[in-house]
Amino acid sequence: MSPRYLSAAVVLLVVGFTSIASAQRGGRGVRPTGDSSVTDPELLGLHKEFVSKAEKLAAEYERKKNLDGAREVYESMTRLIPEYEAAQLGLKRILNAQSTQDRKVVEVQANRDWQDTQIIIVKGNPVHIEAKGTWIVVNETDADGLVIPKEMDPKNNKIKLGTLIGMIVSQPDVSKLKPFPIGNGTDFIAPETGRLVLRMFDVEPRDNKGSMSVLVQSTFGRP
Structure with a gap:
């Protein structure tokens, strides 16, 4: 059939x-x-x-x-x-x-903006991500980031400084897209189809140091 x-x-x-x-x-x-x-x-x-x-x-x-x-x-x-x-x-x-059909390990640099993983996440598919390593933003931290005192965080961000974050790029205007926290690991069902990009959560990343090894597992889309 x-x-x-x-x-x-x-x-x-x-x-x-x-x-x-x-x-x-x-x-x-x-x-x-x-x-x-x-x-x-x-x-x-x-x-x-x-x-x-x-x-x-x-x-x-x-x-x-x-x-x-x-x-x-x-x-x-x-x-x-x-x-x-x-x-x-x-x-x-x-x-x-x-969630395990395809897998890829990428290196995410602490001192760079959004980094393209070349992975296409497919809407409706389960996604598993886990990160290993440490990087430095003010102090050394893992992918879960640092807790910043409220008086030092005027924007009162819900995502901690130095956290590994991601975004599924599904349209040219990335300003309309909302990043999501990943930390040391996360599992979710992809809300849309698009290219996965990763970075450290920091306003100005250029003075950061180190990198994170990130494993992504899912059923990837094809270009």
Whole structure:
């Protein structure tokens, strides 16, 4: 089956099962989807048919290394049947595979502005980042940065001085983009697709010293 037809099958399954759930809520006093008290033989049969087809579809996606497709199916199953353990485990397995499929280690210099990692982060994919080493900004610190007394920080920044920060560049005007703290490590689901850039958090970095070794793991986009 081609990817286009597989995607169409996902949509049909989700639409069909959503209709079932709506019927359960609106008719014959039957409780919402997933409730073990549902005893109507026809509804139970439809439940089983959906689960069976969805699991086969997810397995076919996984076999073809289509992690996005498999993830979509498992996410649909967990939304409609939150307590279904097999779907939960399948989704966890796919997220783990996506977070470790590609990896790259880059060096981030303390005395430079934004530094391009040449990594394309893809919207919706899990991302794992961890940093090792120390650098100097006023004092030596790791990637978590230094705590600055409030009286010395007129802008009252929530990000500590010397913290490793990142930004996903998805548009030419970077002034509209919001940096996020990374510190010694972070895990997140990419909110958008773009190139990952990194730097030390400091207004004027040129007098800083040292560098940080940063590991990035995810399923990277291709240029």
